[in-house]
Amino acid sequence: MTTQPKDSDQLEVIDKNKFSKQDRSLLSPLADIIETEEKYLIVADIPGCSEKDVNITLEKNVLTIHGTNSTEFPENKTLILSEFSLGDYHRSFVISDKIDQEKIVANVKNGVLHLTLPKSGPAKSQNIKIKAG
Amino acid sequence: MIYRRSSFPTFLRDMRRFQDEMNQLLDTSWPGTSYRTGAIPAMNVYTSSEDALVTVEVPGVDIKDLDINVVGNNLTINGMREQEPESDAITYHRQERTMGSFSRAVELPFPVEAEKVEASLANGILKIFLPRAEADKPRQIQVKNS
Numbered sequence: 001m002t003t004q005p006k007d008s009d010q011l012e013v014i015d016k017n018k019f020s021k022q023d024r025s026l027l028s029p030l031a032d033i034i035e036t037e038e039k040y041l042i043v044a045d046i047p048g049c050s051e052k053d054v055n056i057t058l059e060k061n062v063l064t065i066h067g068t069n070s071t072e073f074p075e076n077k078t079l080i081l082s083e084f085s086l087g088d089y090h091r092s093f094v095i096s097d098k099i100d101q102e103k104i105v106a107n108v109k110n111g112v113l114h115l116t117l118p119k120s121g122p123a124k125s126q127n128i129k130i131k132a133g
Numbered sequence: 134m135i136y137r138r139s140s141f142p143t144f145l146r147d148m149r150r151f152q153d154e155m156n157q158l159l160d161t162s163w164p165g166t167s168y169r170t171g172a173i174p175a176m177n178v179y180t181s182s183e184d185a186l187v188t189v190e191v192p193g194v195d196i197k198d199l200d201i202n203v204v205g206n207n208l209t210i211n212g213m214r215e216q217e218p219e220s221d222a223i224t225y226h227r228q229e230r231t232m233g234s235f236s237r238a239v240e241l242p243f244p245v246e247a248e249k250v251e252a253s254l255a256n257g258i259l260k261i262f263l264p265r266a267e268a269d270k271p272r273q274i275q276v277k278n279s
Contacts, residue, residue: 030230031229032230050256110192
């Protein structure tokens with residue numbers, strides 16, 4: 001009987017360590033990549049993040065998404081079913097030269113990141129119509 | 134008994150996390166493979182002796198498309214994630230996110246006070262707070278000196 005509370009105390013300590021700030025897992029968000037005539041769209045699931053938690057960087061042709069997830073482990077509770085981890089989101093995409101890097105637009109809504117990458121000039125100019133004179 | 138009951142899910146949970154971590158490792162080696170293997174949407178269940186907290190990952194799901202039901206100790210969540218409008222002009226180069234309707238049911242360790250269940254949705258995370266039914270709470274019985 002006396003060993004039982006000790007064991008459960010120990011389990012709780014392990015839980016807290018797993019969810020402490022410095023030991024959070026880094027998650028790769030699921031993403032869709034969609035192409036339309038004028039643009040590419042990257043749609044990524046980053047539940048727990050609002051627009052201010054997301055940092056997007058573009059270095060040469062590598063677009064990196066980093067989302068800081070500040071969701072905390074609830075206090076005084078035991079996790080009895082765990083299907084997702086609490087952690088930051090990180091993923092990189094290599095983008096082609098066809099994209100107008102100046103005009104990339106991002107927005108976050110309901111934990112989903114939408115990145116719009118417009119195609120650059122030359123791709124569009126192929127569609128110039130010639131009128132009969 | 135209480136210890137034994139909670140120790141088993143702990144083991145499962147650790148296994149699960151190990152599985153997640155391994156899958157994530159593979160994910161970084163072969164980009165594009167999904168690390169999610171379980172049911173959709175993923176949920177975490179936290180409990181104390183007084184109440185339970187269920188968190189569900191529902192990014193992109195509108196509040197009006199969520200339907201939450203509680204009967205006794207069973208919680209059911211139904212919902213729908215709307216698909217991007219399909220057209221011929223759209224090409225998917227990668228499609229990892231799941232769309233359409235979903236349904237999840239979970240059995241809680243105790244019956245809940247259905248009237249007092251509260252749910253909130255923020256940044257694609259649904260939080261459901263479920264207080265334990267008064268009738269089900271353990272009672273401390275004072276022993277009187279006679």
